[in-house]
Amino acid sequence: MANANLHFKTNYAASNKIEPFYKGGKVQISKDEKYIFCTCGSHVNVLEISTGKIVHSIEQDDQEDITSFALSYDDEVLVTASKAMLLKQWDWKRAQCTRSWRAIHTIPVASMAFDPTSTLLATGGCDGTIKLWDIIKQYCTHNLKGSSGVVHLVQFHPDISLLQLFSSSGDCGIRLWDLRSSECLCVLQSHFSAVTSLAFTPDGDTVVSSGRDKICIVWDLKTRTATRTVPVYEAVEGVALLPGDQDLSQIGVQNDSLHFITAGSKGVLRVWEAGTSRCVYTQTLPSAAPSAGQEDGGGADGDDPRSLTYLLPMGASSRVAAVTAEHNITLYQLAGLRTQQQFVGYNDEILDVKFLGKDDSHIVVSTNSCQLKVFELLTNSCQILYGHTDTVLSLDVFKKGSLFASCAKGSGHANAVGCVSFSRMKESFIASGSQDCTVKVWDLPDGVATATGDVLHELSARVTEKAHDKDINSVAVSPNDKLLASGSQDRTAKLWSLGAPGTSLALLGVFRGHRRGVWAVCFSPVDQVLASSSADGTAKLWSLQDYSCLKTFEGHDASVLKLVFVSRGTQLLTSGSDGLVKLWTIKTNECVKTLDAHVDKVWGLHASHQDHKMVTGSADSTITIWDILKQQELSNLLHEKKFLKALGLAISLDQPHTVLSVIRAIRQCEDTRELLERTLLKLRLDQKESLLRYCAVWNTNARSCLDAQACLQVLLTHLAPEELLQYQGARGHLEGLIPYTERHMQRIGRLLQSSMFLDYMWQKMRVTGASSG
Numbered sequence: 001m002a003n004a005n006l007h008f009k010t011n012y013a014a015s016n017k018i019e020p021f022y023k024g025g026k027v028q029i030s031k032d033e034k035y036i037f038c039t040c041g042s043h044v045n046v047l048e049i050s051t052g053k054i055v056h057s058i059e060q061d062d063q064e065d066i067t068s069f070a071l072s073y074d075d076e077v078l079v080t081a082s083k084a085m086l087l088k089q090w091d092w093k094r095a096q097c098t099r100s101w102r103a104i105h106t107i108p109v110a111s112m113a114f115d116p117t118s119t120l121l122a123t124g125g126c127d128g129t130i131k132l133w134d135i136i137k138q139y140c141t142h143n144l145k146g147s148s149g150v151v152h153l154v155q156f157h158p159d160i161s162l163l164q165l166f167s168s169s170g171d172c173g174i175r176l177w178d179l180r181s182s183e184c185l186c187v188l189q190s191h192f193s194a195v196t197s198l199a200f201t202p203d204g205d206t207v208v209s210s211g212r213d214k215i216c217i218v219w220d221l222k223t224r225t226a227t228r229t230v231p232v233y234e235a236v237e238g239v240a241l242l243p244g245d246q247d248l249s250q251i252g253v254q255n256d257s258l259h260f261i262t263a264g265s266k267g268v269l270r271v272w273e274a275g276t277s278r279c280v281y282t283q284t285l286p287s288a289a290p291s292a293g294q295e296d297g298g299g300a301d302g303d304d305p306r307s308l309t310y311l312l313p314m315g316a317s318s319r320v321a322a323v324t325a326e327h328n329i330t331l332y333q334l335a336g337l338r339t340q341q342q343f344v345g346y347n348d349e350i351l352d353v354k355f356l357g358k359d360d361s362h363i364v365v366s367t368n369s370c371q372l373k374v375f376e377l378l379t380n381s382c383q384i385l386y387g388h389t390d391t392v393l394s395l396d397v398f399k400k401g402s403l404f405a406s407c408a409k410g411s412g413h414a415n416a417v418g419c420v421s422f423s424r425m426k427e428s429f430i431a432s433g434s435q436d437c438t439v440k441v442w443d444l445p446d447g448v449a450t451a452t453g454d455v456l457h458e459l460s461a462r463v464t465e466k467a468h469d470k471d472i473n474s475v476a477v478s479p480n481d482k483l484l485a486s487g488s489q490d491r492t493a494k495l496w497s498l499g500a501p502g503t504s505l506a507l508l509g510v511f512r513g514h515r516r517g518v519w520a521v522c523f524s525p526v527d528q529v530l531a532s533s534s535a536d537g538t539a540k541l542w543s544l545q546d547y548s549c550l551k552t553f554e555g556h557d558a559s560v561l562k563l564v565f566v567s568r569g570t571q572l573l574t575s576g577s578d579g580l581v582k583l584w585t586i587k588t589n590e591c592v593k594t595l596d597a598h599v600d601k602v603w604g605l606h607a608s609h610q611d612h613k614m615v616t617g618s619a620d621s622t623i624t625i626w627d628i629l630k631q632q633e634l635s636n637l638l639h640e641k642k643f644l645k646a647l648g649l650a651i652s653l654d655q656p657h658t659v660l661s662v663i664r665a666i667r668q669c670e671d672t673r674e675l676l677e678r679t680l681l682k683l684r685l686d687q688k689e690s691l692l693r694y695c696a697v698w699n700t701n702a703r704s705c706l707d708a709q710a711c712l713q714v715l716l717t718h719l720a721p722e723e724l725l726q727y728q729g730a731r732g733h734l735e736g737l738i739p740y741t742e743r744h745m746q747r748i749g750r751l752l753q754s755s756m757f758l759d760y761m762w763q764k765m766r767v768t769g770a771s772s773g
Contacts, residue, residue, distance in 0.1 A: 009567055009583060011593050012614065012626040018380060020621045021045040021054050022327050022345025026068055026310075029321060030075045033314050036321070036329060037078070037092075038345065039066050044080055046092060049331070052343060052380025056095050060088070067108045072118035077135060079121055081109035087123070089135070104131060104140060115156040122165055124151030130167055132179065142182050147175060153195060159204040166207075168195040174209060176224070190217050190226045197311070199241045199260060208260050208274070210236035216262060218274050230277045236264040238311025240320055242271070242334065250336045252280030263322050267306030269337050283337045285386075305369065326369070328384065341381045344373055350617035352395040353604030360608040363615055365623060366392035377625065394419045396430075410442045410459030421475045421484075430459070431484055433472030439465045439486055439505065441498065465505040467494060474520045476530075483508075483544070485530050487518030493532045495544065509547035513540060520562045526569040533560035539574050541586065553584050555591045562605040566614070573614060575602035581616055581626075597624045634658065638665050643679050651687045656694040663707050680714045688715065689727045696733040699740045702747070709744075712737070 025039035035055070036047040042063050046056035060066060064082040071078050071092075078092040085108055089099040103109055105125035113122050120141070121133045130151055132142035149170020157164040163179040174188040174195055193213035200207050206227075210216045212235040218228040242248060242259040251271045253259050258274040271281035285306070310323035318334045327345035332338060349368045356362040356374065365373045372385040372392055387406040393416065415435035423429045423444075430442045441463040468488035476485045477498075484496040484505065493511040516535035523530055528544040539560050541551040558577035566573055571592070572584040579598040582591050597616070604617030613627045628636070634653075637646035643666050650658040666676050683691065691711060698708035715724070724730050 009571055009592070009628060010632055011629045012583070012595055013629050014595075014597050014624050015613070015627040016377065016625040017597075018344075018347070018375060018623040019054070020346045021047060021343075022329065024309075024327060025066070027312065027321075027323050027329065028069070028071050029312050029314060030071060031073060031316075032075060033316050033319075036343070037069065037071055038329070039069065040345075041065055042082070044069050044078065044092075047329075047343065049341065050379070052341075056092055058090055058092055058095055060084075061097070062086070068110060068112045068123075070112035070114050070121060072114045072135075073116050074118045077114075077118065079112065079135075081112060081123065083108050085109070087133075099138065101138075104143075105129060110150050110152050111154045113154045113156060116158060116160045120156070122154040122156065122167075124154040124167060124169075126150045128169060130154060130165070130177070132165075142179060144177055144182060144184075146184055147171070153198070155198050157204060158200050158202075162204075166198055170194075172211070172213075174198070174219075186224050188219055188224065188226070190229065191215070193235075196236060197238045199239045199313075201241060201258070206258070208239050208241065208258075210239040210262060210264075212236065216260070216272070218258070228274055228277060230272055230274065232262050232264070232270070232272065232279075234262075234264040234266045236262045237307075237309050238263040238322070240311050240313040243315065243318075246318060246334065248334060251334070254280075261311065261320060263308035263311035265307045267308060267324070269308075269311075269320070269322060269332065271337075281337070305371075326371075328382070339383075341379070342383065343380065344375075344382045344384075347373070347621045347623070349600075349603075349619040350621065350623060351391070351393055351603045353615050353617035353623060354395045354397045354606045355608050355615060356397050360610065360613070363623065363625075364395060364397065365604070365617060366395050375623070390416075393417065396420050396422045406456060408444065408457040408459050410440075410461065412440060412461050412464070413438065418472060419474045421477045423481045424477055424479050425481045428481070429462070431475045431477055433467070433475040433486055433488075435471040437466060437468050437470065437472060437488075439463075439467040439472060439475060439484070439496070441484075441505070463503075463505055465496070467496075467505075468492065470517070473518060476521045476523055478523045479525055483523070485521040485523065487521040487532055489517035491515065491517055491534075493518050493521050493530065493542070495530065495547070509544075511540075511542045511547055511549075513549045514538070516559075519559060522563055522565060524565055524569045531563050531565065531572060533563045533574060535559040537576070539563050539572065539584075551586065551589055553582075553589060553591075555582055555584075555594075556580065559601075561601060561603055564605055564607050564614075566607050566611055568611075573605060573607065575605040575616060577601045579618065579620075581605065595626065598622060634662075638662065641669075643675070644682055647679060647683065648687060651683075651690050654690070656697055659691070659694050660698060660704055660707060663711060667707065667710060676710060677714050677718070680711060681718055685727075688719075689730075691715070692724075692727055692730060692733050696736050699737055699744075702744070705740070705744050709741070 021040055022038040023040050027038045029036055038045055042060045042065055044058040045054050048055045060082050062084050064084040066080050066082050069080040078090040080088050085103045087101055087103050088097050091098050105127050107126040109123045110126050111124035119136050121135055123131050128147045130144040131140055134141050147169035151167055151169045153168040155166045165177040167175045172191045176185045178185050191211040191213050193211050195209050195211045197210050198207050205221055207219050208216055214233055214235055216230045216232055216239055217226050220227050240261045244256050260272055262270050268285055269283040270279050273280050305326040307325045308322050309325055312321040319331050321331050323329050329343045330339055331341040333340050347367050352366045354364050356364045363375050368391045370388040370390055374383040413434040413436055417432050417434045419433040421431045427444050429444055432440050440461040442459040443462050445457050467486050468490050470489035472486055472488050474487040482498055484498050487493045491514050495508045497506040497508055514534035514536055518532050518534050520533045530542045533539045537556045539553040540549050543550055556576035556578055560574050560576045563572055563574045570586055575581045579600055581595040583593040585592055598618035598620050600619035602616050602618045607614045615625050617623045634646055634649050647662045650662045669675055695708040695711050698704040
């Protein structure tokens with residue numbers, strides 16, 4: 001079964017993880033617009049926007065959830081507040097707590113803000129008080145009382161010379177505090193529900209407030225009166241002013257008057273002209289079935305997962321960031337409000353995952369929501385695909401394509417569809433299995449794989465078959481598109497002949513032997529065998545000829561949920577409810593490696609088309625990308641005689657002994673001189689520098705000096721002296737080569753002399769023996 005010329009995989013290493021980093025709460029963007037700060041339980045996570053990676057994670061020592069935090073205007077100081085009513089000051093770039101103190105509030109802090117000088121910090125408590133702290137001198141400067149209920153909003157006036165603070169609490173008013181006298185100057189009353197955000201004009205004379213009472217109000221701060229009330233017909237969670245010095249005609253801004261953007265329960269950004277109370281632009285989002293929140297205009301904490309909870313201006317880069325109730329953070333360019341980047345803060349339970357796109361550059365993920373999420377692995381940026389109205393349970397992708405728009409839909413199953421599988425040779429059909437115990441085969445219309453999503457094709461089921469007695473958990477199409485396998489909760493897997501279009505499925509055989517339900521089935525890419533996994537904790541290999549069990553793989557402590565063939569069908573990967581992924585060699589039944597990176601069921605498992613990495617997705621909301629370890633990849637390259645790639649990889653590992661093994665492998669081939677010459681001269685400049693350094697080390701040892709001299713001959717013969725001397729440390733390396741090379745020449749000279757004497761003696765012995773005979 002195994003190919004004798006094939007190198008087995010022995011280990012994988014986790015190269016990338018997409019983990020939960022935001023589960024609700026405050027979000028703030030640094031002033032340099034490089035990082036996003038957000039809460040996740042007892043952590044504040046720092047996301048680097050350019051890479052999509054978590055670069056810092058600040059964790060409370062007491063494991064108490066963080067209720068609020070604030071980043072200073074100069075991006076230097078982070079202060080967090082926890083349920084333990086402690087305030088902690090952090091050097092966030094080193095994730096070190098530099099100071100902690102009691103918040104004095106009697107119940108937890110609900111809101112926090114720094115002043116523009118980064119020296120004053122305001123904290124609004126659930127006890128209705130506001131306290132101000134001097135961060136430099138480390139003491140409480142003000143204790144402002146008078147608010148009723150939770151103070152959920154505090155914000156300093158942008159002109160620090162005024163020493164004014166704005167706050168809002170449960171009474172729906174906006175309080176203006178004079179910090180010189182610690183008095184409340186006035187209460188701006190016009191909202192009838194919670195005030196959610198404030199946005200100041202650059203001159204500080206006007207502020208726009210938003211509320212869940214579905215209105216925005218423009219206030220003149222000189223007269224402290226409302227000059228305009230703008231009905232926006234949705235509960236608004238965030239408002240941001242548009243700059244007046246940019247061409248924003250694409251989003252309806254036709255003059256220099258005050259315009260602002262709102263974000264709220266409808267899940268779209270809208271642009272308003274304050275002077276006329278008119279909506280001049282409404283963002284268009286991908287189509288999806290309207291939810292309760294959209295239909296009735298409910299609050300941002302209602303049923304609509306697409307409702308927006310925060311709106312954050314990014315003036316330096318002419319962008320705006322919006323946060324959804326589903327914990328997604330999306331960055332939009334102001335011109336056109338087009339999506340630039342999107343990050344998913346929390347995936348919830350991951351049910352399936354597949355590689356997608358050219359060179360497996362993306363993964364598509366289904367979770368227990370009605371959206372599909374497509375992640376770009378390089379940046380972790382995500383595109384969310386809408387179209388389903390309930391949880392997406394299963395995925396499959398065609399080997400050539402990557403669909404990023406809804407192009408076809410099939411309806412007909414009487415219950416949830418638990419599994420799907422594409423045809424393998426060309427985009428001709430899809431097979432599906434359902435909890436209604438039937439298997440359907442759907443014909444794909446011509447050109448559906450290149451469709452743009454403008455037209456939604458209706459799929460027609462050419463075959464419907466009552467396949468099992470219980471839920472169908474898995475279907476798989478054979479590599480030649482002639483066979484279909486199905487696995488069910490009835491503890492059996494079945495093999496079907498697909499036949500010609502227009503014909504029904506023909507049952508060829510039943511695979512019996514599992515003691516509990518079958519979770520997954522998969523055809524071997526090269527052999528006439530089928531693999532299945534079951535809730536009985538085993539995976540089995542079956543013959544397609546007589547439907548007998550060929551092998552049983554035991555090792556998981558719980559249900560085996562998914563399995564895939566790797567290494568050209570000679571090995572299996574399995575994932576289970578125990579959170580483990582196991583790599584098996586089929587010929588020996590041996591579990592080669594057990595990978596432990598999840599703490600819950602691993603529902604998703606897929607191998608890349610190039611067979612050099614895999615991806616797993618778990619109920620713990622974590623996606624892990626696994627690569628073959630570098631040492632094994634090097635071994636595979638040497639086995640395949642890809643010497644240039646092997647040498648480049650060995651040099652990148654900075655291991656001289658490993659590089660030496662590659663050089664020796666090249667010198668063992670036919671046409672050694674030409675092959676070594678071709679390989680070395682194709683190396684990059686930095687790689688040649690490293691090779692010269694390694695040669696100086698190898699040349700000190702008699703066992704490796706010949707390999708060093710072979711490499712030096714190529715470099716010294718084909719590279720000009722001027723070019724060689726430009727290499728870093730080249731002069732020292734070359735000078736170091738001379739004494740050892742002379743010593744090796746002397747040793748070889750002595751060896752040659754001894755061998756000539758031995759040859760002379762041998763010849764004399766032969767002559768003497770012949771004469772005596």
